[in-house]
Amino acid sequence: MHWVLQASFLSEPGRSALIAALERFGISYSVHKVVPKEGDLIPEPELKHKNVICFGSYSLRPAVLRNQWSPGLFDVLDQDFETQREHWGAHMLNFDSVVSSVRDAAFTTESMFVRPVNDSKYFSGRIFTAQEFGAWQRSICQPEADRRTSLAPQTRIQLAPLVTIHAEYRFWIVKNEIITQSLYRLGGKATPAREVDEKFASFVNERIRQWTPHETFVIDVCDTPGGIKIVEVNTLNCSASYAADVQRLVLALEQAYSQ
Known part of the structure; x- marks a missing residue:
């Protein structure tokens, strides 16, 4: 695939690992500014195919639609909280x-x-x-x-209502499989770490066997006095990396979506 990266997105932690992985494996990419709302890219990419994946903010959506890129964005916008609650019920933190x-x-x-x-x-x-x-x-x-x-x-x-949260974790799902994970908050403080107790992965696997908003997305879960709960799901292309194994994620996406 060709990877379209939003310039401002690259200033976030973990983005240097994304660039390093793309360059290590000789994967084509370009960096662009994005005009808000219109989604115009500066400069406009000159591509010979539509097998393109984007990483950046939600302002990339218009460019993906206009250019008919695939996979573009793994959009979960339509799978809102009420839809998630219908499927996951009391497993959700804010049920x-x-x-x-x-x-x-x-x-x-x-x-x-x-x-x-x-x-x-x-x-x-x-x-x-x-x-x-x-x-x-x-x-x-x-x-x-x-x-x-x-x-x-x-x-x-x-x-x-407010709920006590001991720790929060993010899991990256590609084609309905966990590819990588990261602790991102412990005791209310930002604490990125790749090592995650297996019980959280088991919980996520149970939930994605039950239902998924997309075959590729991120899911945040947390540890509470009432057990493990789902915090939210997000579009993978627009989500922070924390301590994820970015190289593993890049290779999984390439294997799953390169045409």
Whole structure:
């Protein structure tokens, strides 16, 4: 495949390992700036085929669609929280979330976790106090609100009670198989590490045998007082690497999707 990489994406931790792997195995790649919303690439790639994979932000979606690249992005945007909850049920950390529009959302406790229901990145999920959320809600719903982003009063969000999380882990799934994994947060602190207890991999394998939002994606799970839970799923092309074995991931993607 040819790999299209977003320039700003390469500044994140772990991206040097991606470049190193591509160069080590002589895999074609190019680096581009991406025009927000339109998705135009600067410079425009000159390619002789459409077997292209992209790594970067969600702003690459228009370029993938316009150029009919395959596999392009392993998009899970349509497989939102409510769809995941239908399949995974109480295995999800925020199973008891209330889903609402931004406009109609209301807190039931002093502090709650709030995030979009889908993998849109309209905003990053985080904990709000009731006062903070009220101010944020008003800033979006007032008539003169800034509309430079896609976040709007009708955007669907989920609100969940707070849960104690001991540690969080990310697993990279390619063709329904775990390829690599990483601890990324321990005791609330960023702690990237590749070594992960087998019980978390076993849990992930059970869940992906049950249902998957895509054959290739990332899934975050966490350790809680109530056991292992699913935090969320994300588009693999747009997800941070942490301490993943990036070379192993590159080779797995090449084997699975090169035409």
